[in-house]
Structure formats: C-alpha cells, structure tokens
Amino acid sequence: MENPKTLADWLIRLEALHPKAIDMGLDRVREVKQAMDVQFACPVIIVGGTNGKGSTCAMLESILLRAGYRVGLYTSPHLLHFNERMRVNGASCTDQELIAAFDKLEAIRGDVSLSYFEFTTLAAIQLFADAKLDAVIFEVGLGGRLDAVNVLDADVAIVTSVDIDHTEYLGDTREKIGFEKAGIFRSGQTAICGDPVPPASLVEHAEKIGADLWLFNRDFNYSGDKQQWNFSGRGRRRNSLGYPSLRGANQLLNASSVLAALEALRLRLPVGAQEVRTGLALVDLPGRFQVLPGQPTVILDVAHNPHAAATLAQNLDNMNFAPYTYAVFGAMQDKDIDGVISHLKGRVDHWCVTDLPLPRAASAAEIRDKLISAYGEVPPAGDSERSIQTFASPAEAFANALSRAGENDRIAVFGSFLTVAGVMEFRNSEHH
Template structure:
C-alpha cells in the first residue's frame, strides 16, 4: 500500500497504519520516545492525569472529564479502543477530533519518525498528544492501552497517576499473577507526585513500586473511602495539603461507584478549582458508551456492556440483579480472554443465551463459546451479533431485557445494528 500524504483520507491513514508494523502490540518506549522527541511534544501547559488499570479506566476518565467540563474548563481525553469511529479516541471538550485534524497530525508523525517503525496504537498515542499540545486544554486525561510501564502513554510524565483495579487480563503480556500485573500498571507512577490506587485489595507490588519510585500513594479504603447511604453516597479523602476533606449526599452515578471515589481523590490534586456542587453534578452526569448503555426499542431494553474479563463480569452480574423481568444474553468474546470465568459468572443469570462469532483475528466463533457452557443452558449459536439481534426482534416471547456483552467488538456491532435499524 502506498504511503499516505497530507491529502489522504482518515481511512487511508488508518489502513496504512495497520499494515506498516508486523505486530499489533510491541511494548517498549524507546522507539516512540525518539519520535516524540523529534516532534517536540510539549504538554507543560496542561495538567496531565494518566489512568491505568484492568477495569474502570474509561469510567474514571469519564467522571473527571464530566466534572471539569461542568466547571467550565477545557479537557482533552485520549481513550481506546473506539466503537464506531476512530475519532472517538481523541476528544477535546467532549467533541471528537475531526478527520482533517487527525490526518494532519498523522502526517507530521510520519515525517518525524524517519525509519522508526511504529505500531497502530503508537501512531494513535502520538496523534492524541500532538492534538493536545496544539490545543493546550486545561486538563489532559490519558488512558493506558495495555499495562502501564511499557505502554506508549507512559512517555508522558503525568502530574497525577491512577491505577483503578488490578486483575488477571492480558496475561501473555503482563504476567499470570496480580503481583506482576500490579508492577506493570504501577509503572505509570512518578517520583514526588500523587499516585492513586482504586483497588480495595491491591497486590503488594502497587505499594512497593510506589515506594521505589518515591511516589505519594493514596489507596482506596485507606487515604480515601466511600459509603453508599440510601439513594446517595458520601466520600472522604485527603486534600493536596494533607487535610481531611469530605463530600456528602452525592447522587448515585450511572457508572461504577468505586471509580467515582477514585476520581474525587484525583480532583484534590488537580490545580483547577471546582466547587462541591460542580463535583456532584459532574459525577451524576458522567456517561460512557458500552457500560450498561441502555437502548430501548419496541418495548425491549437492550443493555450494552463490554464486560470482557472476570472482574467486569462480576460487576455486570451485580447490576443484572437490579433488573426486573426475564433476561437474555448475546455474548461474543476474544480467544485471549478468560472465557471460562466470564461464563461461570454470567451463565445462570439468563433464560436464553445467543453465542456469536466475532470477525476479528482474535475472535472466537459461537461454536467455540458454546463449549464453555453447561448442557442445561439454553444456548443458541449465531453467525453474528446482527443475526442474534435480528432473531430476538422476531421472537414471540422477547423478554424485557437483552444484555449484549463480552467485547468491545460485540458492543460496536450491536451499536451499529441498533442505530442503523431503530425499529
């Protein structure tokens, strides 16, 4: 494929980026750091928060973005993966970067890299950083793609670093135990700067790494805590001056509560003034695509949730217990996930389960997934999410609730199908 230029389309750039590196993932910072130096990327005009973790990265960023937009500040957010459009990965003030903007920075990166090979994610990370350097928002929020210590995002020395949770996922890259995975994720911590951990039972490697890096660790359940009371919740934490601070009667959020608590602790160190009322409003208005996202059509509630690992499945299980009426599941997963544990958690929650094939290199077929279920479960194999939704819409006994889960790819196909065919 010919190398794109400044006049090429975004689709051309993305297709070329996918083809120009032999590996989808290549952890390490030497190559991307050299290119970043060539580009003279400077984020010193913004406060930077880096968020790592197995689950909860997206919702933590969503909370922080919502709070500071509510308070009138400019906010840049880099997240991944995207659902429908690549532009979703780079946002300024809640608006996606334009095709033109992304093509322009991709061209700059390509010129600056010379003969240095970059992965698709590394190109994307540099693109986001260039957009933020150009726009200089008050706050920049960076989501780690994989791990932390060797992830492309970690070329930036964040002012505040967060590890949301530590669980088994991406074990081929990060290790097959929580101690090793915690070490990798805690690699985003920086000396003398706040390091926040939202895991209530973190591996020892989190605190050990913080000590070795001389980062100031703030641990959920210790330095900060939260308590749900009736239809609201209370938060206690530590201010930037080391004083106790408390926020009471916060409306319950639609996203996971523990990540809201972590976001509030991060707010104590972000040097942008926010009132208690703005904190509360920002927390209550935070939303995130693919996290118990509700789409109602012809009397059926479709809930879309990526839930692709055991910890996320446990959280989904708790949310399902609050839904009244019968529930069906559409499940599609990747082969490198702990499918057995996810199935074990979710299987008994549903009266009927559709198992679908994900048309991607790491995708499992519906037949593959069926092997994880017991014979007692009412499982039905379909070629795609689209096929499953189509059958559900024509069924005689459709339940009130249909859950679509298991992967970003599963949710993306469901979003496309439900938005394209709203009947």
C-alpha cells in the first residue's frame, strides 16, 4: 500500500490505523522506538499534569528561543491545524516536513500497530532528532506512566497540577492520578511538581525511584505584588520579573515550574535574566484565557474540567465589570460537566450551549438539562436577564451570543478545544 501524498490523507490513514483511539501501554511504542535508533544529545523536557501543561510548554519554548537555542516543541491537541502539534524554532512544521517524518516512520514500524497519537508522537521524535536541536519539549497526551511520550527519558520532568480528569483511564482520586502523572519521572533526574498540594503517591514514587524531586514551597516558590514578581529556587533567585503575557491566576505557578526547570538545566542551557523577562513577556498561546481585542469582550479558554473551570471563574472575577456574561459552552460526555457548571453558574447570565462534531461529545440538550437542574428552574422564554439556548455548532452559538450582547458585555467560550476551535474558525471566516 503506498503512502499518502498529502498531510490530510495521512491523517485520515492514521485515524484508521489502530482499533482503539486511546490504547494505554508502551510495549508497541517502545518496540518501534528501538527500531528507529534515535538518541537526543540535547536535554529532553517532558511536561505532564491535569491543567497548565500547554502554558508551561509555551513559556519554556519562548524563553529558550529568546536565549538563542534551537528548540523543538510537541503538544496536543491542536486548535485549527495538525501542524501546530510540532514546532521547530517557534514555527509549526510544514506539511512537507510532517509527511517526510511520517514516511520515515512508516518504513520503520513494520507490522506493529500504532494509534494516531502513538504514531504522531514517534514521528515528532524522529523529526526533532533529525533537526539537531539544543532542547526538546514534549507535552504528555494523557496521564504519564502509559502515555506514548513516556518512551523518552526526560532530563527534566514537570507535573504542573494533579486534578480529576480522564477518570476512566487514570483513576478517580488525586492519589491514583498522581501516581500515573509521576510515571514520567526518572531516577537520578530532575522531577518538578508545581502543584502546591502534591499527592503523596507522586512524592512517594519520586522518592522510591530516586528522582531529584523539586516541590513547590519546599524547593522553589514565588512572591509578588501587582507590578512584578520574584522567583526563588534552590540556589537561585530571579527578581523583579514582569508577569507572563498569558493571563490568569495559575500562570505564576506554571512560570515558577519553568524557572525551576531552567535552574536544574543551567549548566547545559544557561539563560540570562533579560531572556527570561522577554520570553515571559512575549509568550503566546491561543485559547488559554485569551482575551480578544474589541467589544463585546470575547474570552477563549479551553477549560474542560472543574479545576480549570474554577480558574476561569477566578479570572472572570478579576476582569472589569460586565453587565451580562454570555457563555458559549460545549463539552465531551466523559467530562464532569456538572462540576464545570457549578463553578460558573453564578457568573453566567446567558448560556449558549452547543453540540460538538465528535461522537463522544455531550449533546447541547444534555448540557441544557444539567444547567436546568443546577439552577433548579427553567428560565422563562424571552427573559432578558437569564437564558439557556441550544445550538448545533459553536459558530451558531457564538453568532447568537454576538447578536444579543451589548458592547460592554462579555462572551466566554469554553468547555473543550473543539468549542474554542469552532469559534476561532468562525471569526477567521468573518474577518476574511
């Protein structure tokens, strides 16, 4: 069977390669990785955690690029284009580069069956190894211990936060999930946990395997006022730093983990104070409490579990007053939708809930029922103060919110990468 010629055709093939979309376990991936015979001469940084992974990766990349290093970054999922998942030197890889890496891997894997995520992760490893980089950053897809990214041995592994999500794969308590996340730690290597209340299971695992564990408030922390903030690590302080351009309450926790990682790597990847400042000031990550210019204010946030929803709620509270808040909300069925609603129901006046284009999405009607039970009543039709309406797509839900919102109101788009992506596509098509 000859290989696809376009990236789109390749991605269709990868969707059908393996019987299960998510197949936890590393045996097949390890087998192919051994056949690939790739080694990184540069530091490998792996970032796991329930929330904050993307922001942490983006800050690391931004600072290292400002310091003049050649950097590879692998993240998932993407918002608009698959190419966003693999970046070299701050730019998404081209279709041609991705196709070349896919072709190479296809020749190596033989008859080993790989899922979409496993195949693309190994292709990223191949692509970055060929690119001769100074640092590579890999974001864990799901969990840690059994995630395809974990075939790599990290020089520095960061777990950003541990909360309840993906319970069917990772367990239903923070202790069980913490153990899964800690699977990316390696003996003798730096292991950083940015969660202020780390699960005992994570700490025990790190100690058992002899990882060099850095804990927030024990080995590193931050302090700050409205204007600036300071980081202190084991042997290093960085003072009078500007706030990261990523907005939101948890970003100093994420930034502190980043600076701890850079401290651990200081002999291999030295980074100066100015590069840290510029890197944090210029970091850009779509869909993480992203406030778009213009009126009404539009906020894009991929928050899709209660922990992220609590942060979103806090971030909304820190904004200027808005007479009415509209929510464009769509979510996957396996998420704790009631938990997400509980954090936001006091802050949203008008809900525009939407279906999403995936079989495992919750329907807008199901979400509407959950909202009605959370509020304990159905808002009367035509009520200008409160409403719950259902839509077939994020674009339609957003268009409706836009048509009703006053210029001082705000529209928060959240619940899933797909919800945010649907609105971004709609806005792009309107602007062209």
